Amino acid sequence: MSKEPLVWLPGTDPAVVKRMFQYKLSQSYERPSQLDIEAQKAIVISKRSTCLFYEVGATLFFVKNGIYHLSDGYNGASKGDVDPRVDGCARIVDGAIREGGGFCRGSHAELNALGNCPVDTSTYDDVRMMVTLHPCYVCAKQVVNRGVKVVYYIWEYGREEFVTDYFGRRGVKVEQYSSPFLTQWIERNGYDPIGLRHQGS
Numbered sequence: 780m781s782k783e784p785l786v787w788l789p790g791t792d793p794a795v796v797k798r799m800f801q802y803k804l805s806q807s808y809e810r811p812s813q814l815d816i817e818a819q820k821a822i823v824i825s826k827r828s829t830c831l832f833y834e835v836g837a838t839l840f841f842v843k844n845g846i847y848h849l850s851d852g853y854n855g856a857s858k859g860d861v862d863p864r865v866d867g868c869a870r871i872v873d874g875a876i877r878e879g880g881g882f883c884r885g886s887h888a889e890l891n892a893l894g895n896c897p898v899d900t901s902t903y904d905d906v907r908m909m910v911t912l913h914p915c916y917v918c919a920k921q922v923v924n925r926g927v928k929v930v931y932y933i934w935e936y937g938r939e940e941f942v943t944d945y946f947g948r949r950g951v952k953v954e955q956y957s958s959p960f961l962t963q964w965i966e967r968n969g970y971d972p973i974g975l976r977h978q979g980s
Contacts, residue, residue: 785804811960814958817838817909818961820848821911824853825888828854831868833972834853834911835887835910836852837853837888837892838850840907841904842905843903843905849906852888853888854886856884860884887914889908889922892908900927903926905928906926909932909933909956911933912933912972913935913942914942916941919945922951928952930954931955932954933961
């Protein structure tokens with residue numbers, strides 16, 4: 780049986796109460812879930828991206844009586860490669876984006892999170908991934924190979940439509956993640972993973 784919160788509050792010295800976090804003294808207050816924290820991590824990590832078009836972050840974790848962080852990654856040029864802000868985007872040829880004409884230098888966040896993981900994920904029963912944008916097909920295949928059971932993503936973008944079905948056929952559950960806490964936090968911080976806000980101005 781759960782106990783009623785804050786029943787002790789009326790008998791507490793007001794000077795002591797004033798020193799506390801006031802938002803935690805609201806009856807409606809709820810702590811962020813562990814998935815909220817993984818989503819926050821993925822979003823903040825995405826700010827490390829060197830890509831000029833997409834900011835993507837991913838976290839890898841396992842679940843066993845709680846969530847335990849394994850690794851993370853963001854998208855961008857590989858170690859030791861050039862900085863796109865200095866040398867430009869490799870996909871831009873003669874001032875325009877040429878799909879297939881210029882090969883992207885970027886390694887995707889999901890692949891980097893898998894590559895950065897210091898343990899063999901196959902030794903864990905329930906490995907999951909949180910990623911800011913829905914994985915592409917190339918990343919999806921590696922996610923499957925590493926035995927990830929669940930993929931949470933926060934935002935959609937122009938992905939291959941068949942990827943979610945591919946995950947399902949390979950036994951990987953895919954779920955778009957959202958919560959009131961996360962929605963408010965995103966709005967408060969103005970996160971915009973594919974630059975839509977400035978494109979509309």
